Amino acid sequence: MTLIRTFTDGDEITGFYLLKKADLKQTNANPSKEYFDFVIADTSGEIPAKMWEVSSADKETYFPMMLVKVNGLVQMYREKPQLKIMRIRKATEEDGYSLTDFVRSAPIQPIDLVHIIKKTASSIQDGDIQSIVQFCIAKVEEKLMHYPAAKGMHHAYYAGLAYHICRMLELGEFIAKQRPFLNQDLIKAGIILHDIAKPEEMISELGVVTDYSFRGKLLGHISMAANWIIEAAVAMGMDTTSEKLVILQHLVLSHHNLGEWGSPVQPQVPEAVALHYIDQLDAKLQAVEDALDTMPDNESWTSPIRVIENKSIYRMKRENTY
């Protein structure tokens, strides 16, 4: 199948793709006619597509997040490529494709990512901390299999959140070895818990966040995770005011570092400082890596990347990989 990232003006394309958007619109003519304004996607990117002749049956057939087989022409419109659809049909089971073949995913299998997270939780030596972490994982274990880490900032794809946690755990392990004054249990717990309530903060399907939830808007994932820690402690009969509990909550509450970024308190234990910068390092570098992975082959600069102040990143010429 031709990857969307490689579509070039004038190509005739035939293949299976995901219908990411499917808006029925009217031409601005008199009398106006209906047409479909699609976006089709695969793991390499996405492209707008127009279907000018729309029958009544078509209107009952095509909806977002459906797989289709398409035949069309790549044309330039306002300096950007789009696809003019000539033929289209719904994909059937016999075609043998599944939705996840067409959405961007973490490069490691979700099941393996969740396994790593659970194994790390089990390795926490302090029993109370271990129990709280496991209580919180249990709340979202199923969603960890596919939730992205954010709506559009970074790791915005299938299982992106679990992938973010796993990469941070690698980095956290290295840092804790390099600086033995850091408490390994707290590093592990902080990394696993810091974004653990994100799957309840956002509404997501196939790695794409469509909205924030009611609780996400009124509480935010930071306060929700703090709630879960208290719930866990109460459920297990721990003292909710013990140093251990307070520090666990503090790790979550402070991990955005500043009030204007959503943290009601600032990092004041060593592991909280480490957590914030590990999170930053992973999120920013992943955003850069993702932007490079999805840019068209013939460009030198990525699209603007939100988490690095909307800067574009330059890709060195291939021969110059010193």
Added chain:
Amino acid sequence: MTLIRTFTDGDEITGFYLLKKADLKQTNANPSKEYFDFVIADTSGEIPAKMWEVSSADKETYFPMMLVKVNGLVQMYREKPQLKIMRIRKATEEDGYSLTDFVRSAPIQPIDLVHIIKKTASSIQDGDIQSIVQFCIAKVEEKLMHYPAAKGMHHAYYAGLAYHICRMLELGEFIAKQRPFLNQDLIKAGIILHDIAKPEEMISELGVVTDYSFRGKLLGHISMAANWIIEAAVAMGMDTTSEKLVILQHLVLSHHNLGEWGSPVQPQVPEAVALHYIDQLDAKLQAVEDALDTMPDNESWTSPIRVIENKSIYRMKRENTY
């Protein structure tokens, strides 16, 4: 007894006062000698005091937050009055004074303030909300009798927090009547809960905050109050994710309005917007009123007031009270 606010250069003073500070210092001479650097206070204000001759017995006698009888001379030092102590002794039971006679207090008896708060809680019609509010009040009822509302920003005196809550309740009742679309239960609950964890955030004695607590620093009173709401819900078997619970937490979490002022989320229900501005109005006006109450009689401008961007407030000439 002469009120400290009226002390004038050259006055000889005799009376009972509170020793607010009592630092033993050494003169910067050779050989250096020890002297007491006191601050004495009454409800009208405070003044530095020096005691130049200090015996060994004195060093074992005078400590902060003790009542003393003092005889001394008011002198100017660097354009500010201070008291040169000539005679001093500890107050005894027979003198008939109690500490609370000398600390600034809310103008209403603490017991009455707490009574108003509890009565208002009882008037909340939704049973769940009422129970949660009562659970939280119970956590700090004893401390509500004397805690200030803040370290120095506003209502920084004996029972200042309870007084702040009660004035806000008056204002909240008026606003809820003026604008019937507001939910009265939520207004009452929001006002009572918004600062309810402050007594655990700060360490205070006789209305003076000396420091923030461990939990105060690592969690902050906003997150602590959010915790209590969850604890209450779990204890009473409520659903911690119900709309009711979420909104109660939201009222507390958002009442500082902006992230840089400590709120992890911004007001997004009508009562949260009302709560923030009722809190602002009461805190700012009280800070102004307190500054006017404690300024020396012969001044036209108060000291700079922190909560209104360190501005001083002008007091109109008496005859001009149009």
Added chain:
Amino acid sequence: MTLIRTFTDGDEITGFYLLKKADLKQTNANPSKEYFDFVIADTSGEIPAKMWEVSSADKETYFPMMLVKVNGLVQMYREKPQLKIMRIRKATEEDGYSLTDFVRSAPIQPIDLVHIIKKTASSIQDGDIQSIVQFCIAKVEEKLMHYPAAKGMHHAYYAGLAYHICRMLELGEFIAKQRPFLNQDLIKAGIILHDIAKPEEMISELGVVTDYSFRGKLLGHISMAANWIIEAAVAMGMDTTSEKLVILQHLVLSHHNLGEWGSPVQPQVPEAVALHYIDQLDAKLQAVEDALDTMPDNESWTSPIRVIENKSIYRMKRENTY
């Protein structure tokens, strides 16, 4: 008549509405044709409307701010409803409607609002202050009958400014009773004068601000009101540098509180602090109330509200009015 707020996809509508906008546009076709891009409105909201067949006579007939009788179909366009006009005619006198039946208004009659303001002015006990306030009211009395309080921030409707002043006067009366150290004359004068020059700052018709005036742009309503106070004082032979005059100007100049919000000085008399927060409280709560009043019945979140940092407000489920 069917309220616009209740229009639903597929409805056929017949009724009288206000033509709020009437742009003659050309279709983006070849040859292009002219069509009317209308916005029709009533007190419950507004909706775009398209009229595809436009005769020469039509072009001479339909203009903004005119009443029309309309027959049309509600259709969805880009996920928003719009009206496809099938028949339309100008409303006549015999139809019995007046423009003010179709614009959002303060819930109290303008004449009553202005009466309240004037009566309050008369109750100011200091003769000089009373005269200055009356001088300023006289400048805009006619416009107070219909001007909104702002272009779009809050109270943006017919007589919104007078309504804003009256609600503030209620609140100001309560606050002045709750805190007797505040000077009632200054509270009343400050509330009436703070936005008194807004009708000269903006150009408005039927409660809708279309632009700022020349003086509004170069001076702003705050400086204009300050000018009027001086003019009043000169006209009445008062000393323009007296404490009274200075404080009256100060109330107006400082009521936006901060330089970046347009106040050249910050509040430095108690009544100026009160005025700013009374203004805030009324403006924010009114903006929330207005947004709730005009949101479609089947939504849970209002549109973003500018004066509360573009946050949307959540409306509780009806059954949950605890």
Added chain:
Amino acid sequence: MTLIRTFTDGDEITGFYLLKKADLKQTNANPSKEYFDFVIADTSGEIPAKMWEVSSADKETYFPMMLVKVNGLVQMYREKPQLKIMRIRKATEEDGYSLTDFVRSAPIQPIDLVHIIKKTASSIQDGDIQSIVQFCIAKVEEKLMHYPAAKGMHHAYYAGLAYHICRMLELGEFIAKQRPFLNQDLIKAGIILHDIAKPEEMISELGVVTDYSFRGKLLGHISMAANWIIEAAVAMGMDTTSEKLVILQHLVLSHHNLGEWGSPVQPQVPEAVALHYIDQLDAKLQAVEDALDTMPDNESWTSPIRVIENKSIYRMKRENTY
């Protein structure tokens, strides 16, 4: 007379100087003794001075802003030079000195500066503008003879305000010639009026501002100057809402450019833009020049200069004046 700027550790000094401060203090010993903590000054700078033996007569003799003859020793104290006074007496008329010999002054005679300003006013061709400018000058003509331009930011010396205006007029004349689209009358009027109310905003003696006035605090010099323009217009029977009047007020109101710098509106006529940047250029360069003029001869860096973000300025080595 030895200039204070050249005082060196170990020098014995005899000469006439100004007593800029004269605080009677007590040594921190037991028993404490009184001593005088002076600051003495001349046009080249100032230096702290201590007088350890103080008689009762001395206490009645020495006060700030008095001329004295001093004999003393320059000593280093905390890495800074100070003068240990051995002998001191009040200067008498026979000594032949006047206070203005010892305060920093504009390099041009005040009377000449005021003459330039008045002559420029007379050269304004539009009669109304000329009259308004002259009305405002008349309000402060006497104070223009000696007032500084600011409390400490720039031109903080005798007749500094008039000097600032005159240098700006030179620059304004050049700019108006370089860019003929600028209106010369408005440039002249804007420069003369922009700070014209500063003498009423501040309380100053001998070029040193000691405080802001009541009106300075509650209105600020910008609003005060705007008031005067209105008063002038009323007095002369002009229309206070004419374009001319509005633009004159706008020039004054907008000359600080941004709200956070005190301007309620931003420059929106060409001459207002020019005025702001002419003001900036003159104020910043004068602050730099003044700092260089008063720095000790053996330093390479000036003290931090407030108006250029507290940066110090480097003085090139003398031989390197390329």
Added chain:
Amino acid sequence: MTLIRTFTDGDEITGFYLLKKADLKQTNANPSKEYFDFVIADTSGEIPAKMWEVSSADKETYFPMMLVKVNGLVQMYREKPQLKIMRIRKATEEDGYSLTDFVRSAPIQPIDLVHIIKKTASSIQDGDIQSIVQFCIAKVEEKLMHYPAAKGMHHAYYAGLAYHICRMLELGEFIAKQRPFLNQDLIKAGIILHDIAKPEEMISELGVVTDYSFRGKLLGHISMAANWIIEAAVAMGMDTTSEKLVILQHLVLSHHNLGEWGSPVQPQVPEAVALHYIDQLDAKLQAVEDALDTMPDNESWTSPIRVIENKSIYRMKRENTY
């Protein structure tokens, strides 16, 4: 030829203009048709133009930055004028026009501007500074003939950069005479060097910047100019750490004044302070003058001007040029 600035609704126009943009677009109809979306320009402004009938030959004929002869009708579209093209042809040599007749230019011939800059460089008395300045001019001399000073902020036209430098040199000469403590060589060198690398930072044709260069994005013109100074010094065998070299670099590095405006260090020699404010004054006033020059004759307010915080400038009524 009719100036574009004077085009009025209904005019039929015939004349030569520059094709500034030439986008081939498709109508949003079914079947869609191709049409040309042009922008045509002359020195007085620009206007959109539509050409609805497009032949295959046309598509090979019309490209941006080409001169054409046009016959068309001025029509209003969304309240703005646009040209409906009826006839069009490419201009030929015989028509006798050149591209520079149609682009906005500095009001002085480029060759004269560059001559002024080079003559000023020769007048620098310090040999080393003179050589460095000449080395840097030589790098961009050809581009100085036509480069604008910025992408859109100010002096955004043919030879705008050279014009900006020359006006600043005039102002710098005046300031250096008014304040003799400033070093004339440094003022001249600073003005010539401050933006000298802009032609390498941007990609420009005929006075219009289309993009930033690779080096422009990764280094910025400030660091590039600093590099050139070092290169010059090395090439001429000077000590790169001498005071002279350091100050030259400092002038360039600091001329944006603040870090957030791109300067890694802040002005700390007198000439650097002067340079920044001379640059500001010239850039802002030129932006105002340009906006007034290109506004339609019947408007009172210019378009928003980016360099003065997007404010519009008011143009006084003609008769009122006091």
Added chain:
Amino acid sequence: MTLIRTFTDGDEITGFYLLKKADLKQTNANPSKEYFDFVIADTSGEIPAKMWEVSSADKETYFPMMLVKVNGLVQMYREKPQLKIMRIRKATEEDGYSLTDFVRSAPIQPIDLVHIIKKTASSIQDGDIQSIVQFCIAKVEEKLMHYPAAKGMHHAYYAGLAYHICRMLELGEFIAKQRPFLNQDLIKAGIILHDIAKPEEMISELGVVTDYSFRGKLLGHISMAANWIIEAAVAMGMDTTSEKLVILQHLVLSHHNLGEWGSPVQPQVPEAVALHYIDQLDAKLQAVEDALDTMPDNESWTSPIRVIENKSIYRMKRENTY
């Protein structure tokens, strides 16, 4: 020897320490007497010390950065411990101590740190980049042996800069392995070069920065390092505008990330993003580690730490090292 960190009120101490400060001061008495105001230090911390009896010989004997043997008493002064010196003498060679025994140092020998840096430089595979890095190291190799990384922010001790670079190289190596899309040569070069000019920016002795250099103030270390890269390129005959050179400069110029933090451009290649966050992570965590290392044993909170917004860090109770 008793570590200063363990000094307790009432201890009599005898041992060798470093005289970090030695100010001769005068008592504020009459007649005043001279005394020495010392600060003595060892690797565990520092403490003020007073020597009340000072002979003429003493004044010629004791100077900062000298080793002394001291006998004294620990006393509390204003709630902080200080040492009252009873006996003191200069340390002699026979005592066998060297200055570096008493200053805080990186935990690895300076010679080993510099060896690691040079070895890493040699491992850079691109010959041009390797040469440039080696050219820059050679400029400061001797100073790398002892310079701190900053004046007080982080790594402010003997060889702190080299230590900072080495820890970053470890982290950089890990990150480059974790994310193979990063270019290892650029990561290594960026880390070594980013602060390479700091030893020329600051003036430092024994790990303590006393001031910034002339070039440090006027250029800053970022621009100085950019200069060195150009000098290296010129010296080696490379093209100063090649992609390689531009990216090397970009890494240095952008490593502070934002303009307000001193970077004239923002990171726009992947390795620049990595470099900034590696730098942050190492600097912040080292600052936390250093603060914990030097806090008194009986405290729970460190002093405020500048690089983490002046927050203090909480040290968990020992038994609670989960």
